[in-house]
Amino acid sequence: MPYVDQAALEDRFGADELRQLAPDGLDGVDPGRVARACQDASNTADAYLAGRYALPLAVVPELLVRLTAAIARYDLHLGPGRVVTDQVKDEKVAAISMLKDIQARRADLDLPSGEAPAPEAEGPEVLRTPSRSRTPDSWLDSYRFGDFC
Structure with a gap:
């Protein structure tokens, strides 16, 4: 189910704009x-929210309606004979930026998370293996005999 619908777009941007962007003839x-x-x-938003919230969302916050409305408006501006204004483009870029912030936990939808927060990493995870002295000849022998360690 989409987070925004025609009624919400008309409320935000006006019926005249929708008639221009999606005329029925x-x-x-x-x-x-x-x-x-x-x-x-909504699918675009879900791609950013999926790792953080259980989808589909049971409650749709107003912020998410606003973000998806900006993205849908931009999409409606695409097509032959249409020009995307700077304002529409900037609103879409801002919406995607906010979704990225939500995904990265720099912003929040005030909804329960779908998973436990990831632990803060202090640096890259390093895989440690026992060290063994090897020469190029022993590497080749290991490959021949199936011992890759």
Whole structure:
């Protein structure tokens, strides 16, 4: 289920803008095109939220509606004969940036996490193995006889 729908887009951006971006040929709005943009925007958000929250979300915060609305609006601006304004592009970039912040735990949706927080790493994990002296000839023998350690 999309986080944003046609009614939310009309409320945020106006019915006139939607008629221009997704015309149905009869001075109305093509609901299929709008629904696809809304679903695509929600799928994009889910890609960022999946590692942090259990999906699908039971409750959709207003912040997520705003972010997916900006992405859906941008998607509706794409196509032949359309020009994406700087404002629309900037809003989409800001929405993706916020989703990245949520994914990285620099921002929050105030929802229960789907998993325990990852422990803070102090540095890269290093795999330690027992050291053995080897010469190039012993490496080749190990390969021949199946001893790769």
